[in-house]
Amino acid sequence: MSDLQPQPQPSSSSSPPSSFTFPPEYHFPPFFTRQRNLTTHHAQLVKWSNLVLSYCRHHRILKLSMSGTSGFAMPSPNLTLPVVSSGGNSSSNNPGPYPPSLILGEVTAGSSVVEVDTSELFHNRKLNRRLALADIRSVIDFLRKDGRAEYVSTGKKEPSEGDLAWIYWRTPEEWAGLVEAWVDATGQRGSVLTVYELIEGDGTLGTEFHGLDQELLLKALNVLVKRGKAQIFGQEDSRGVKFF
Amino acid sequence: MFLKHIDLTTALRPSYLPDEDLLFVQDNVGLYEGKYKLPNHQNGQIYLTSHRICYIDKAEPRKYSVALDLKDIERYEFYGGFLKSSPKITLFPKANKRPSAHPQPTSLSRISSHHGTASLGHQSDRQPVAPALQASPVSTATWCPRYIPPEIAQQIRADTGSPGPYLTSSGIGSSNLENPESVKISFRGGGEKTFYERLKSCMAQRKWLLQSAPPIPKPSRPGDAVNGTSNGTDLEARDKPKIGGIAGLERRGQAMRKNNEIMIGSAFEDLEALMASAKEIVALAEDFARQVKGASGGLSASENALLADSVSQLGLITTKDIVGSSSGTDSLYHSELARTLAEFLTDDQRGVLKKAGGIISLVDLWAMFNRARGGVELVSPADFEKAVNLFEKLNLPLRLRTFKSGVKVVQSKDRTDEATIQAILSWLQDLREFPPEKEVPWDWHRFGRGVTARDVAERFGWSIGVAEEELEMAEERGVVCREEGIEGLKFWINFIDTGEGKGYKDPAEQEHEIIKARLKEAGFI
Known part of the structure; x- marks a missing residue:
């Protein structure tokens, strides 16, 4: 019965099972067709948004492309999805620093968020069924109403027009809670930390928010600022944060 | 008996005899017997057919509907109505039902009409065909054989409450009943003129005679003599005497004329119908x-x-x-x-x-x-x-x-949406039992397969349009869900809504619950 043993993990010890188990409805062809009956459609949205959330949580995907082909995930030891870029080191099982080509330009400068292939989420290849873009949008909208998603603002376009959306399997508030708890636990109240330190520093290794997208971390820190628990200062690339 | 109880169709109309044609219908009529209203026969429809006049009661059609055969009608009269009195058509039954062959012990009923024209005794007994004597055919009231069921007779007496018109000598033949001098149809909603016209032509045509008549005699048959009788059976049965000479020719000419008459008559009947709707x-x-x-x-x-x-x-x-x-x-x-x-x-x-x-x-x-x-x-x-x-x-x-x-x-009427849904659903459930014809990428044991409107139409014998509508009705009830694919629109058992949609009424409230559920899922509550 060695099959029951967890599959050998590449390097990490505290990681969830590597392959995501899709819910049964993912294998049900009508699931990919927008339902006309309002009650059924509502159920469909609930099921889809649950699927999106658990999928993103599993793969630690923070931003999801609406066209359904890619997402931006926190680098995690158990990265199971193929990396989108064709950059030299494409071994998805290999943790550690990613080639610069994978690091996203302006938005996530300085962080090591990677773009991963998520096309399987909205496209069941086995069934040859895919969720239409309009329907994906309505799923994201459904999540937004719950505060579980948000369009990524690009600054240029209207937020709703962008292709990327934050998927809040943890909301900024929840991330803020994690940061605050860590600050408490490590006795760093009153000290000043750079944002880079929080994301990339050795001190946060092993925490949930290690490797978090900088923009999202700032959203979380801003929550703390509003609560009067922190203060952010500094310029674009060298932000610091002081915890109270 | 003059007025007979009749059978009705599912649509509460008289079931017609073979060859019987409907000629006219008028509603809002009542029946009279002699001078008196017949209880329970006061609001109905009158059907004139080629053979009968049928009264269908509006309130209790199965109980009180009656008919009388045209062949039993001796003559009929038209009364145009005066002031509050509705137009009426009076039907006088034939007295031919008198049992001329076997006179029976009779009871004497004494009946007087309000016209005061006649009061006479006549024979009647318990037989449906009551023996009677027609006494004074000249008067407006003609006495005719008639059997009235005892309950109706009682009702008549109770209803009219008028003194004396229906007196029975109850001694002999206890249930002997008055024979009506006539039946009147009162047209309270109009239509009496057309009815009368049609009745007239109908009485002239005497279609009921054709019922037992042989086909129209062929003029080609020589020696087919007609002896001034319209009874075809006689014609057939008759031994044709050979008559030669002028008499023979005359007879032959007579036969041909008769024949032509019948053919032209029936031809014009058709023409009339044709002309009516030629345009x-x-x-x-x-x-x-x-x-x-x-x-x-x-x-x-x-x-x-x-x-x-x-x-x-x-x-x-x-x-x-x-x-x-x-x-x-x-x-x-x-x-x-x-x-x-x-x-x-x-x-x-x-x-x-x-x-x-x-x-x-x-x-x-x-x-x-x-x-x-x-x-x-x-x-x-x-x-x-x-x-x-x-x-x-x-x-x-x-x-x-x-x-x-x-x-x-x-x-x-008895086909309900529930029954339809049940039928569709049980079929879809069956599809989970039997493997699909070709390999499918999904777990058919779990989901079965999708069916198109065409599949459903074939399965239940509906037209495709109906099948589509029934499926959409089932979808509306949340029993099935749709799948739009390259193979067209298919319907599946609804495995999408497994309770999430239940009680979906107030979106705000629902959302609240979902958040709660999700937070619980995320381990925050």
Whole structure:
């Protein structure tokens, strides 16, 4: 019965099972067709948004492309999805620093968020069924109403027009809670930390928010600022944060 | 007996005899016997057919409907009405039912009419055909044999309450009953003139005689003598004496004339019907010709046979011509049309509704019905719809149903949405048991397979339009869900809504619960 043993993990010890188990409805062809009956459609949205959330949580995907082909995930030891870029080191099982080509330009400068292939989420290849873009949008909208998603603002376009959306399997508030708890636990109240330190520093290794997208971390820190628990200062690339 | 109880069809109309043709219908009539109203026969419809006059009671059609055979009518009179008195047609029954051969011990009933013209004794006994003596045929009141069921007779007495008109000498023949001098039909809603005209022509035609008559004698048969009798059986049976010379020629000429007369008579009958709707026929014939050309081959052989069969059964004739005008509205026409439709649909022999899987779209029905009328007296869509809308009001075993999309269908009354859903669902469940024909990428044990409207139509014998509507109805109830794919629209058992949609009414409240559930899931509560 060695099959029951967890599959050998590449390097990490505290990681969830590597392959995501899709819910049964993912294998049900009508699931990919927008339902006309309002009650059924509502159920469909609930099921889809649950699927999106658990999928993103599993793969630690923070931003999801609406066209359904890619997402931006926190680098995690158990990265199971193929990396989108064709950059030299494409071994998805290999943790550690990613080639610069994978690091996203302006938005996530300085962080090591990677773009991963998520096309399987909205496209069941086995069934040859895919969720239409309009329907994906309505799923994201459904999540937004719950505060579980948000369009990524690009600054240029209207937020709703962008292709990327934050998927809040943890909301900024929840991330803020994690940061605050860590600050408490490590006795760093009153000290000043750079944002880079929080994301990339050795001190946060092993925490949930290690490797978090900088923009999202700032959203979380801003929550703390509003609560009067922190203060952010500094310029674009060298932000610091002081915890109270 | 003069007035007979009659059988009604499912549509609460008289069931016609073979060869019996409906000629006229008028509602809002009452029956009189002699001078007195017949209780329970005061509000109904009168049907004039080639053989009978039928009264169908409105309140209790199965109980109080009666008919009298035209052949029992001696003569009839028309009364145009005066002031508050409605127009009436009086029917005087023949006295030919007198048992001339076997006079029986009789009881004497003493009856006086209000005309005071006659009071006489006549014979009657318990037999349905009451022996009687016709005493004074000259007076306005003619005494005729008549059997009235005892309960009605009592009702008459109780109802009229007037002194003396129906006296019985109860001593002998305890249940002997008065024989009415006449039956009057009171036309409270008009229509008496047409009725009278039609009755007149009907009495002249004496179609009931044809019932047992042989085919029209062929003039080619020499020596087929006619002895001034219209009784065909006599003709056939008669030994033809050979008569030569001038007498023979005369007779032959006579026979031919007689023959021609009959043929012309029947020919003109048809002509009359044709002329009545000539205009419509021309227009519609063109229309149909165009349609048939456009969709040739659309009619299956069985359908054609069905139609041909239907046409032959002329019980279908309800025309505007036949029904009387009741205060200027077409309501009687529509209700008669509705009844005709009901008979057309529920008739076991034709099985129109059964063959259509118990449900038929209004358009299909309209086309089929008009085709069955053989291109004569076609029904306009507007009249048709009005008639169909009357199903429920007339308590017919059918109902009109409008689907969400606006498609209208006719189905039998006992066919409910629940039963339909049950049928569809159990079929879909069956599909989980039996492996699909070709390999499918999903777990068919778990999900079964999707079915198209065509599949459903084939399975249940519905038309595709109906199948679509029924599936959408089931979808509306959340029983099935849809899948739009390259193979078209398919419907599956609803595995999407497994409780999430339950109680989906207030989105805000629902959302709140979902957040809670999700937070719980995320481990925050």
